[in-house]
Amino acid sequence: MDHKRIAMIFPGQGSQSIGMGKSFYENSAIAREMFEKAGARIGIDFTKLLFEENDQLDKTAYTQPAILLISLIAYRLFQDAMPTKPVMLLGHSLGEFSALSAAGAIDYVDAVELVHKRGTLMQAACEEIDAGMMAILGLEDDVVEQVCATANAEGKKVWPANFNQNG
Numbered sequence: 128m129d130h131k132r133i134a135m136i137f138p139g140q141g142s143q144s145i146g147m148g149k150s151f152y153e154n155s156a157i158a159r160e161m162f163e164k165a166g167a168r169i170g171i172d173f174t175k176l177l178f179e180e181n182d183q184l185d186k187t188a189y190t191q192p193a194i195l196l197i198s199l200i201a202y203r204l205f206q207d208a209m210p211t212k213p214v215m216l217l218g219h220s221l222g223e224f225s226a227l228s229a230a231g232a233i234d235y236v237d238a239v240e241l242v243h244k245r246g247t248l249m250q251a252a253c254e255e256i257d258a259g260m261m262a263i264l265g266l267e268d269d270v271v272e273q274v275c276a277t278a279n280a281e282g283k284k285v286w287p288a289n290f291n292q293n294g
Contacts, residue, residue: 134215135229137198137222143190148197149178151204158200165196165239191221191246192239198225199235 151158152174162173169192176183176193183189202225218226221242228238263271271287278285 131211132214133211134217135202135213135226137202137216137218137225137229138194139218139220139222140187140190140194143184143194145177145180145184147177147193148173148200151197151200152178155200155204157203157207161196161200161203161235164236165192168236168240169243171243186246187250188243188246191242194221195225195228195242196235196239198222199228199238202229203235 148158148162152162165171166173171189171192173193173196175181176189177197184193213229216226216230218224224233224238224242224245227233228235233241266274268287268290275285275287
C-alpha cells in the first residue's frame with residue numbers, strides 16, 4: 128500500500144458562514160455529538176448559530192468557537208474515513224487552536240471553551256473604541272509601514288500587526 132504524507136492547515140476567523148457544517152450535522156452521529164458536547168460546555172446552540180440567519184456568527188465570541196468546532200469535526204470525519212496521520216498540522220491565527228487540538232494537545236471541548244473565552248475577551252477589548260482591521264495584499268512591508276507612519280502623523284492610530292510571508 129502506498130502511504131502518502133499529508134499536512135493539514137486549519138482556517139482562521141473570517142471563514143465563517145451561515146450553513147457551515149450542516150452537511151456534517153445531518154449526515155454524521157459523531158458530528159451531532161460534537162455539536163452537542165461543545166454547545167453544552169459554553170451554553171451555545173450551535174445549530175441555531177450555524178444554520179439559522181443571525182447576527183451572532185459575525186461576533187468574535189461566537190465566530191471563533193464555531194470555526195474551531197467545524198474544523199475539528201471535519202478533521203475527525205476525515206480521520207475516520209482515511210486513517211492517515213498528518214506529518215504536520217498548521218493553522219492560521221485561530222486555526223492554530225484547531226491544529227493543537229487535532230494534534231492531541233488539547234481536547235476539542237476544552238479548545239472550544241478556550242477560544243470562546245478568547246473571542247469574548249477580544250470582542251470586549253474593542254467594544255469601547257472604533258477599531259477595525261484590514262488585510263493588505265501585494266505591497267512591500269516598507270510601504271505598509273510608511274502608510275501607517277503617515278496615518279499616525281495625521282493623528283490616526285494605525286499599526287501593521289502581522290506580516291505574512293510567501294512560503
